[in-house]
Amino acid sequence: RKEVEQDPGPFNVPEGATVAFNCTYSNSASQSFFWYRQDCRKEPKLLMSVYSSGNEDGRFTAQLNRASQYISLLIRDSKLSDSATYLCSTGKLIFGQGTTLQVKP
Amino acid sequence: NAGVTQTPKFRVLKTGQSMTLLCAQDMNHEYMYWYRQDPGMGLRLIHYSVGEGTTAKGEVPDGYNVSRLKKQNFLLGLESAAPSQTSVYFCASSYSDYYEQYFGPGTRLTVT
Numbered sequence: 001r002k003e004v005e006q007d008p009g010p011f012n013v014p015e016g017a018t019v020a021f022n023c024t025y026s027n028s029a030s031q032s033f034f035w036y037r038q039d040c041r042k043e044p045k046l047l048m049s050v051y052s053s054g055n056e057d058g059r060f061t062a063q064l065n066r067a068s069q070y071i072s073l074l075i076r077d078s079k080l081s082d083s084a085t086y087l088c089s090t091g092k093l094i095f096g097q098g099t100t101l102q103v104k105p
Numbered sequence: 106n107a108g109v110t111q112t113p114k115f116r117v118l119k120t121g122q123s124m125t126l127l128c129a130q131d132m133n134h135e136y137m138y139w140y141r142q143d144p145g146m147g148l149r150l151i152h153y154s155v156g157e158g159t160t161a162k163g164e165v166p167d168g169y170n171v172s173r174l175k176k177q178n179f180l181l182g183l184e185s186a187a188p189s190q191t192s193v194y195f196c197a198s199s200y201s202d203y204y205e206q207y208f209g210p211g212t213r214l215t216v217t
Contacts, residue, residue, distance in 0.1 A: 008145075031203060032203045032204070034205050041193075042210070042211075043195055043208035043209060043210050043211050044148070044195070044206075044208050045208065046205045046206075046207075049205060087147065087148070089206075091202055091203050091204070092202045092203070093138065093150055093153065093163070093202055095147055095148045096147060097146065097147035098147055
């Protein structure tokens with residue numbers, strides 16, 4: 001079993017839609033959680049750190065569920081510019097394979 | 106603040122040739138990493154370093170060597186390139202393995 005698993009998608013959604021991704025992790029001792037965004041042919045960039053209490057940054061909300069061992073990313077009011085691959089990480093050099101989002105006009 | 110830079114951005118090698126990829130960071134980070142990313146696959150860790158003078162193997166270290174002689178630089182070497190090493194190589198750095206990583210722009214390597 002992989003340490004971090006993501007549905008690769010692609011998730012195809014219309015502009016304005018709300019979309020959510022989950023990322024499950026196997027190591028219950030994980031302490032740090034992150035979401036990165038990677039545009040086509042570019043490097044990954046930090047989107048959000050994920051805190052135990054959950055956190056929000058504009059249209060983006062990240063949640064941590066320790067009991068079920070997953071983190072989630074919710075994107076509200078999707079924009080065309082949100083089209084990218086979203087990678088989750090549990091720190092300690094562990095990344096998921098990424099979930100691809102395509103927002104259509 | 107340049108962040109993380111990588112040299113070169115593109116390179117084409119013939120099978121059996123050697124080359125060195127250079128990564129530099131100006132954030133005084135202790136940890137540095139080399140990943141490769143192939144189409145449809147996630148990031149795979151090649152080697153990493155937890156401080157000047159240290160290196161450690163990652164998930165896919167075969168065919169690569171690394172050195173960290175200075176804190177700000179992390180070099181990745183291919184001694185005898187193979188077509189299977191055609192990939193995009195990303196360098197990254199962080200304060201520790203609990204903190205977020207900062208990535209360089211990548212090096213696109215083709216081995217023919």
